[in-house]
Amino acid sequence: MKRKPGVLLIGLGVLAFVATMIGAFRLAVTFDQRLAFHPPISERGEAEEWTPRQEALEQQRQEEEEAARTKPYEEEEYRAFPKVGSRVAIWVVAQLHLLFAAFVLAVPMFAVVIEWIGIRTGDKRYDALAYEFTKLLSVSFSLTATFGAGLTFMLIALYPKFTNYLMHVFSPTFLPYVLLFFAEAGFLYTYYYGWGKFSPKVHLFLGIMLNVVGTGIMVIANAWLTFMMTPNGVSESGALISTWDAVSNYTWMPINIHRLIANVAYGGSVAAAYAAYQFLQAKNDAERAHYDWMGYIGNFVAICGLLPLPFAGYWLASEIYAFSQTMGLTMMGGAFSWLFIIQAVLIGNLFLFANWYLWLGMGRIQGAERFRAFIWPLLTIITICFAIWATPRSIIATTEEVQAMGGSSHPVLGYLGVMSAKNTAVNILILTTYVSFLLYRRSGKIPTVKWAKTGNLAQAIIFALSAATVIGYGIAGYRVDAATRIGFSRPQVGAVLLAMLLVTVIDVLMLRGAKTTDTRWGKIRPLSQYLLIMLAVTFTWLMGLMGYLRSGLRLHWHVFGVVRDTSPDAFTPTLGFATQVVSVTVLIFFGLIGFVFWLAGLSGKESHAGEEAAAHAAHPSPVGFDPSPAGATPMSSAGGSAPAASAATSSRIETS
Amino acid sequence: MKIPVTLQLVIITLALTGFYTMVGQAVPQKEVHPPEVIEIPTTISTAEMVEIGKSIFEGKGLCSTCHTIGKSGALRFPDLAGIAERAATRKPGYTALDYLAESLYEPDAYVVPGFNPGMPVINKPPVGLTDQEILTVIAYLESLGGEPTVTMETKLVYTGGSREGEAGGDEAAEAVAE
Amino acid sequence: MEQFNWWVIVPVFAALIALRWRRTSMLTWFAAWWIGMFLVVRYGFTVPVPMSVVKLYMGLVTAALVAYVLTDAGRIREVTEPLAAFMTERRYLPYLAAVALFIPAAVAFGIYRDMTRVPQPPSFARTIHPATPAEPIDVHGTSYDLGTADNPYRELEETDPAAFKARVENGRKIYYENCFYCHGDVMAGDGMFAHALNPIPTNFQDPGTIAMLREAFLFWRIAKGGPGLPAEGGPWASAMPAWENFLSEDEMWNVILFLYEFTGHRPRAVELH
Incomplete structure (x- = not known):
């Protein structure tokens, strides 16, 4: 009975609100009309007779009607999209399509790998995790298709002539694309709904086919867009010579590889964001433990993708230079050079967040305290590298500052703005992130092999040598000409990759049969989960930005050098405007992906409650809950055992 | 007071996106407009051609994206200061005019030693200058270290004329046939 | 090496290293590092660094310091507790009031300074000593x-x-x-x-x-x-x-x-x- 007045009040409040709004609107309209221009009253003559003016108007109307009847049909080149214009409309829809597509392509890749690990080790947790990743897929897949259809219709409606041209070149690729799309839908739904219904081998096969088909779709779509950038296989006027040549243009393979890796990194980070979202809403330790672990795996996948990404990017850039020096210079030296400063801020953030997450992750591992002292040197190195990378080549300065510097370049900062410094910084960043990861990996384990000391020393020496090589070449880069300097990036990258490979091999051998302390999943500060979300936002934004770069590089061309853009949107917008569009796109994407997460969470609710009860029965201890029955960390194949787990429970160390 | 998780995440996403947008606004803002068609009357003098050629060189011709004038040191592309003098001696049998025309219409026919090929063909997209525009650019290049000789009437090998450095029209006809 | 003002850089780092041995609270440490880094970036170079870059670097330094503090629960407490005490305890009330007045005053002053600044023409990059023309x-x-x-x-x-x-x-x-x-x-x-x-x-x-x-x-x-x-x-x-x-x-x-x-x-x- 007590609630009734409350409902009444709310109803009255709503009514009052609506009334106020209507009142305000009426008032605004009144004022607006008062301010508007009215013709002087004197002109409003009430002349009823037929004036020459009315006669002329009537004649004009008839002529217009006549013209409308006999109007010839003309092919339109462009149609305008209301308010925002065709370019922004197609930009946002294409970017959203791409973001969902990237996610849909990436998740099956690591879902299948995780499922395979589950089958290999017989550990049910992996299977459950792979299923949870897959749960995110089906809604995302529909959204991808929706945006894809939207993009196609908008292309036809807004850019009919250009779309027609693309049909001219690529018509043979459309049928395979559609067929692959059917196959993708088939495999995806059988993979998802058939979970646990097929024999593991058949199910794994479905998952692999899903990946193969998905990659095929991406490769075909890549052919269209890379053709727009670096056309091939057409005559000077654009007539088709060979569709295969048009497909295998300069940037097709680099984009395929770059996107494949980037998709993995991005998909991992979005999946980790899902885990973080669930972690933060978790009701009990069991859920927290599960989602902490899931977030960790997602982030691990993201970092694995992130580390080789700059190298794939270099390849892509060098192919762009090989296709057209003009385009390469537009990218690095011309209108888009400042975009790379924005990119530096984003990638610097990615590295910072990823490292920070790993350091926070040490909190859940017993015995990680001994590595705490490494954090500040690593942080210092990351900050310095970040600063070098973000130092612009041409500095924004006021008139007085320019006068003080005696020119537009600073005597010291000038050294940091050039390629040598930036290459060195990014290589060191990658190396540092790897060290962070290694420390995290080591924090839960104590090597038992006799040569552990020698091994540690060897690893340290390898890191030192690799860093010295990178820095040495970086400094030498200032003393040689440009052609030699470009060649220097290869030994730098080589040194980093070799060091990572050698150190991993030593580490794997050294930790064989290592004593494993327990990992208390879920015992991590919530801050780490916010970091995962921020990583996902940054990744998404970065994809939007780089998408703009790739597309914007064509300047006033639909197909670079072949089909010219003659629409009102042919100009290249400012970076400020581009970043605004990217931000809006990212926000729409997160709105939609939030919906996907919510749905995925809904479907899991009931079954999860059941699992949870079972888990509580198995592990009565309230603290130090470990979802791993074998007590193993997901990264180690060697398993600890029950005593280790109980030891962890009793000797819980305060993180002070 | 505890803020609901969803709201927290919305705030974080908005804040981070806002920050990146802000970074985007902090860098220099420049719109790149497509090049405009330049109407060149056929009656202009060579001196006026040099002026127009210079503006094309710095603007829609995109020449100054790569080429410098009067810069020394480690260069990635040939410097064009005093090019008129060097152009006359680059290829035997070619006058400065022949050489400059070839450099623009067939850039890869002769690559200056020490540099890599990679210059686009200037009368084809994406640069796509008209023959008249190229004549003015040649006038400008000739003015660097010499006296410009071309007029709007000059016929290059590529526009139905013959090489000045070659006698007879046979080879020119061949070149056109190519 | 004359590009750096060593008389700024050396004392700043000496002070920061000395801070390591004194038991200072995290808050002091944070402030000291921030100010130290600002001094180095702003005054550590013979040719002053433009403000745009100073802001960029200080943003990074802030992010790094925040990251360092937030990585450890103990450090967070060391930073937040004095701040919370300052804002809640009665004996700090006059200071709190002073701060509460100071912040809008500083913002007002900043706006005043911005509005009264003489307009500057946009700066253009230019070569002070351009290359001599190659032709005579x-x-x-x-x-x-x-x-x-x-x-x-x-x-x-x-x-x-x-x-x-x-x-x-x-x-x-x-x-x-x-x-x-x-x-x-x-x-x-x-x-x-x-x-x-x-x-x-x-x-x-x-x-x-x-x-x-x-x-x-x-x-x-x-x-x-x-x-x-x-x-x-x-x-x-x-x-x-x-x-x-x-x-x-x-x-x-x-x-x-x-x-x-x-x-x-x-x-x-x-x-x-």
């Missing part, structure tokens, strides 16, 4: 190849000091009749018209100017002045007149002799490749 320049009918040209009277310094001195004296007369209005009594670029000009007149006393240039370069700049500057120097509003319209070649070469004689600089030698 023409002055009063004589053609000079700037790559090889040299002061015709420079050799008198060795061969005929008396004649050389006469030339320098002639240069002095020309300088004080024509140049000193802008370039100043002692050639410091601070003549009575200097304040009205942007870019300001060159300071010949500065070892970075005529001491780094060849006499032919000076001759080119004097003869052709602001109007003769090449386009790659960017938008240039130099008020230097083209002196070839007012002075003879001899007079220009003489005034160059005087510039070097008065400042004590030596011209850069002609490089023979």
Whole structure:
């Protein structure tokens, strides 16, 4: 009975609100009309007779009607999209399509790998995790298709002539694309709904086919867009010579590889964001433990993708230079050079967040305290590298500052703005992130092999040598000409990759049969989960930005050098405007992906409650809950055992 | 007071996106407009051609994206200061005019030693200058270290004329046939 | 190494390292590092770093410091507890009130300063000493190849000091009749018209100017002045007149002799490749 007045009040409040709004609107309209221009009253003559003016108007109307009847049909080149214009409309829809597509392509890749690990080790947790990743897929897949259809219709409606041209070149690729799309839908739904219904081998096969088909779709779509950038296989006027040549243009393979890796990194980070979202809403330790672990795996996948990404990017850039020096210079030296400063801020953030997450992750591992002292040197190195990378080549300065510097370049900062410094910084960043990861990996384990000391020393020496090589070449880069300097990036990258490979091999051998302390999943500060979300936002934004770069590089061309853009949107917008569009796109994407997460969470609710009860029965201890029955960390194949787990429970160390 | 998780995440996403947008606004803002068609009357003098050629060189011709004038040191592309003098001696049998025309219409026919090929063909997209525009650019290049000789009437090998450095029209006809 | 102000960098780092051994609270430590890094970035370079870059670097430093504090629960407590105490405990009330007043006052002051600032023209990147034109320049009918040209009277310094001195004296007369209005009594670029000009007149006393240039370069700049500057120097509003319209070649070469004689600089030698 007590609630009734409350409902009444709310109803009255709503009514009052609506009334106020209507009142305000009426008032605004009144004022607006008062301010508007009215013709002087004197002109409003009430002349009823037929004036020459009315006669002329009537004649004009008839002529217009006549013209409308006999109007010839003309092919339109462009149609305008209301308010925002065709370019922004197609930009946002294409970017959203791409973001969902990237996610849909990436998740099956690591879902299948995780499922395979589950089958290999017989550990049910992996299977459950792979299923949870897959749960995110089906809604995302529909959204991808929706945006894809939207993009196609908008292309036809807004850019009919250009779309027609693309049909001219690529018509043979459309049928395979559609067929692959059917196959993708088939495999995806059988993979998802058939979970646990097929024999593991058949199910794994479905998952692999899903990946193969998905990659095929991406490769075909890549052919269209890379053709727009670096056309091939057409005559000077654009007539088709060979569709295969048009497909295998300069940037097709680099984009395929770059996107494949980037998709993995991005998909991992979005999946980790899902885990973080669930972690933060978790009701009990069991859920927290599960989602902490899931977030960790997602982030691990993201970092694995992130580390080789700059190298794939270099390849892509060098192919762009090989296709057209003009385009390469537009990218690095011309209108888009400042975009790379924005990119530096984003990638610097990615590295910072990823490292920070790993350091926070040490909190859940017993015995990680001994590595705490490494954090500040690593942080210092990351900050310095970040600063070098973000130092612009041409500095924004006021008139007085320019006068003080005696020119537009600073005597010291000038050294940091050039390629040598930036290459060195990014290589060191990658190396540092790897060290962070290694420390995290080591924090839960104590090597038992006799040569552990020698091994540690060897690893340290390898890191030192690799860093010295990178820095040495970086400094030498200032003393040689440009052609030699470009060649220097290869030994730098080589040194980093070799060091990572050698150190991993030593580490794997050294930790064989290592004593494993327990990992208390879920015992991590919530801050780490916010970091995962921020990583996902940054990744998404970065994809939007780089998408703009790739597309914007064509300047006033639909197909670079072949089909010219003659629409009102042919100009290249400012970076400020581009970043605004990217931000809006990212926000729409997160709105939609939030919906996907919510749905995925809904479907899991009931079954999860059941699992949870079972888990509580198995592990009565309230603290130090470990979802791993074998007590193993997901990264180690060697398993600890029950005593280790109980030891962890009793000797819980305060993180002070 | 505890803020609901969803709201927290919305705030974080908005804040981070806002920050990146802000970074985007902090860098220099420049719109790149497509090049405009330049109407060149056929009656202009060579001196006026040099002026127009210079503006094309710095603007829609995109020449100054790569080429410098009067810069020394480690260069990635040939410097064009005093090019008129060097152009006359680059290829035997070619006058400065022949050489400059070839450099623009067939850039890869002769690559200056020490540099890599990679210059686009200037009368084809994406640069796509008209023959008249190229004549003015040649006038400008000739003015660097010499006296410009071309007029709007000059016929290059590529526009139905013959090489000045070659006698007879046979080879020119061949070149056109190519 | 003279690009750095060591008298700033060394004390700052010494103080920060000393801080390591004193048991200071995290909050003090945070503030000390932030201020220290600001001092290094802002004043650690001989040529000041532009504000845009200072802001960028300080943003990074802030992010790194925050990351460091937030990685450890103990550190967070050390930072938040004093702040919470400051805001809640009664004995800090006057200080809190002062801070509460100070923040809007500072914002107001900032806005006031922004609104009253004299508008600045947008700055353009420009080359202070553009490359000399490769083609020879023409002055009063004589053609000079700037790559090889040299002061015709420079050799008198060795061969005929008396004649050389006469030339320098002639240069002095020309300088004080024509140049000193802008370039100043002692050639410091601070003549009575200097304040009205942007870019300001060159300071010949500065070892970075005529001491780094060849006499032919000076001759080119004097003869052709602001109007003769090449386009790659960017938008240039130099008020230097083209002196070839007012002075003879001899007079220009003489005034160059005087510039070097008065400042004590030596011209850069002609490089023979």
